[in-house]
Amino acid sequence: MAHWLLQHNPARGVCGSGDWTVRRYRELITAGDDVALWHSGRGGGVAAVGTIVDAPHDSVIGVHFTREFASRPITRETLKNDERFRDALILRMAGGSNPFPLTPAQWQAIIERVPPEHQLVAATVRGAAALAVAGATAIREAVRSVAQ
Template identity: 45%
Template sequence: MLKSAVLPDELAPGWRPGDAVGMVRCVRQSYRVDLVSPGDPVLLWCSGRVAPGVHAVGTVAGTHPAGPEVLVRWTRLTDPVPRGALLADPVAQRAEVLRMPAGSNPSWLSPAQWAAVRALTPSAGRT
């Protein structure tokens, strides 16, 4: 899971629900970056007071060897998954992004948490 302090409209002006975009996202250089590989699935978590939650699903398209960045191919969700829906789910509510919202990118989901969040994203398909 990659986090953003801004909503999709600010990340990529003109990015509409259902549309796909490529985007470079900064990550903190740590052991977690070594666990990220092209083809890995990823979610975009938008934090803040306005509409916090999962706003896009995507796939890691590549990593930048010289810097702490990943290239992601995102598809914006038609219906974002609000933070409240994750808090209401007995598995998803234990996600790191909810327990430690100020944590760095990338954030981690267990396989059970991943399945719970994906079950809450019907407009995302099943990638």
């Protein structure tokens, strides 16, 4: 399983679960991968975590953010001060395009800081997301087989 970060500028409006355009790493992204939502700009940082629910097709991936905490983001400064995260691509090349890969250590630095009220449901939501991914994959494959 891989870990990814998607960047969004909140000044451009609300974002969240749904379809996201990806320009890089399309061949490496798979359903079930972890994903974090990064708000750019002043006071930015990680505002949600979730799961990739649909592998890339036509440069679009499906994402479901299972834990959103935009009102209490894990700030850029907090993560920058964590030795596991300080070399993250999002900090070195913030102007890059989505997605940004995360190492397991960088992902752990995020997950350890998810607000406590969002950690209690993590296992249940993760299990439900895995079932949704499996179901979506099965349906997509069935449709492809009928279309051929």
